[in-house]
Amino acid sequence: MKNALFGVLLTLQFLTRIPIPIAAPWTPDTRRWAVRAYPLVGLMIGSVLALTVFAMHNVPTPITALAVLSVWVALSGGLHLDGVMDIADALGSNQPLARRWEIMKDPQIGSFGMLALVFLLAWKAVLVWALLTYQAPLWWLLVVPALGRWAGVALLVLTPCAKQQGMAWSWQQSLSGQDVALALVPLALIALLAPAVVVLMLTVTVFVVLMRWLMLRLFNGINGDMVGATIEGGELWLLILLWSWWQFATVSPLGI
Template identity: 90%
Template sequence: MKNALFGLLLALQFLTRIPIPIAVPWTPDTRRWAVRAYPLVGLLIGGVLVLLAFVMHDAPAPITALAILSVWVVLSGGLHLDGVMDIADALGSNQPLARRWEIMKDPQIGSFGMLALLFLLAWKGVLLWALLTYQAPLWWLLVVPALGRWAGVALLVLTPCAQPKGLAWSWQQSLSGQDVALALLPLALIALLAPPVVLIGLTVMVFVVLMRWFMLRLFNGINGDMVGATIEGGELWLLILVWSWWQFATVSPLGI
């Protein structure tokens, strides 16, 4: 039980800017419990976003969408956005593999990285606006951050690292497919209350498969930046799917 609690605290330290003034042991057991708690941290973030959406339900949809997106970024500290920008710069350079890795390690952000950040946040904001305008049930706002973080866990566990060093490689040494499955447990109750969550979860698995193929083909493996980019990309993927599903649900003559 102690390792599980430490794992949750470790996940909070890695995934959020919530101050955790505790020195958490860095052991294989705490790392395993941390990745299992990734979706739980996502649910915590989603819970804050749902509360904000509820409090601002009388505000114009664009203002509420921007407020939700801002809090979303602040809670995560923009940690995963860095991975998106690094990958965009590396791919936009159109350079050989070795040079792409050098660009990813460069702390300076290039034009491709800035464009990727701009379009990612713009698309997230517009999709939030659309879903609020359609008055979609707020369970989606709870689930998206959780499943996005599960996608990061799945990629980390199921994809080899490009190099036998670094933080992602260090985590991998403690993990197995069992941890990927256990990480889904916090979402089980929500799936019972909102059955579409099951279908959306299956589409996330498709996204992870595509990301795995993409990273192996272009980089011969993953690193921590790619895990972060998968979380951000997974959230955008989910927002698009939820918007598409709600569009169909609102116009379907069957009312489903």
């Protein structure tokens, strides 16, 4: 039980900017529990986003959408956005593999990274605006951050690291497919109340498979940046899917 609690604290420290004044031990057991808690922390973030919407129910929808996205980014400290920018710079360079890895390590952000950041945030803001306009049930705000973080867990556990060094490789040494399955438990409970969550789980699994294939093809493996980019990309993927349902389905068979 103590390892599970420390694992949750590690995840909060790693994935959010919430101050946790406790030094959690860095052991194989706490790392396993930390990874299992990724979606749980995503649900916590989603709860704050839903509360933001409730608190701003009399505010124009575009402003509410921008506030939700601002809180979303602030809670994570932009950690995963850095991975998106690094990968965009590396791929935009059209350089050989070794040079792409050097570009990813460069702390400076290039033009491709900035463009990726702008378009990612713009798309997320517009999609949140659209979903709020459609008055979609707010469970989607809970599920999207949670499933996005599960996507990062799945990529981390199921894809070999390109190099035997770094944070991602350190985490991998303690993990197995069982941890990926256990991380889904909180979302499985939500699926009992909102069956559409099952469909979202399947679609984000497809996204992870695609990301795994791309990262192996383009980089011969993953690192921490790619895990972060998968979290951001998974969230965007789910927002697009949810928007599609509400935009085009006159009668939803999924009970959304």
